[in-house]
Amino acid sequence: MVKEWYSIQEAADTLGISHTSISRYLHTYPDFFKVKSVGRKKMIFNEGLPLLQRIKELYASGIQTHEILDQLQGSIPVYHDTENSGEVVNDFPLAKVEPFLKSMETIISQQSDLSEQNALLAEQVIKSDKRAEQIHEQLLQSDKRNQELQGQLHDLTEKMDRLIKIQEAAATLEKQPWYKRILK
Known part of the structure; x- marks a missing residue:
């Protein structure tokens, strides 16, 4: 026995x-x-x-x-x-359970890595969106400034043209003999 x-x-x-x-x-x-x-x-x-x-x-x-x-x-x-x-309890053989647990650990770590990468990507997208908006605002301000400068240049050109015409008119008046200037 x-x-x-x-x-x-x-x-x-x-x-x-x-x-x-x-x-x-x-x-x-x-x-x-x-x-x-x-x-x-x-x-x-x-x-x-x-x-x-x-x-x-x-x-x-x-x-x-x-x-x-x-x-x-x-x-x-x-x-x-x-x-x-x-009492004693007999579970599944560890050889069958352990590979499953290891694969679960691998999957969980991969999911964790992916969620970290997603968070980083989302953060980068937000930063790039903010940067694009800043660049857009800078371009709008630059366009507005260019239009203002063009308007000022146009006004200056008109003033210069008037000044030249006045100077030409004054020069022609001075070339006239003195009696024409008085009799006028």
Whole structure:
């Protein structure tokens, strides 16, 4: 008859792994083991024993903790202890959920980037609209000033023409003999 639950010490004796190593594995990879507390003892479900052996072999071959975690995520279902009832709940395998979560993170970050870009573009459009309006107002003022200057130039030209005519008339009067000027 196979036991369903093993204490950490029983698992250590069965597998030939030290008690502290098993405790460390349970602490480092808690999502991969069904664990329950009985008094002060932690009990490991029998499905976790081959996993403990595999983790020991991976460490022995020189694989780092994060690499072991990556390997475990792809092949082993994740377990979470429920706080209230002390029962164990088996969720979807992390290997199926994690790519979905990563793609969601990517989509959210892309949406965030796009909204930032949209905000910058909207700000630039507003600035360019203001600048275009300023240029339009400057052109209107410039046209108005040109019309005023043309009007002043026209008035000045007319005054010059009158002055020239007056000077010509005065010059012709001076050329007349003195008696014609008096008899007139």
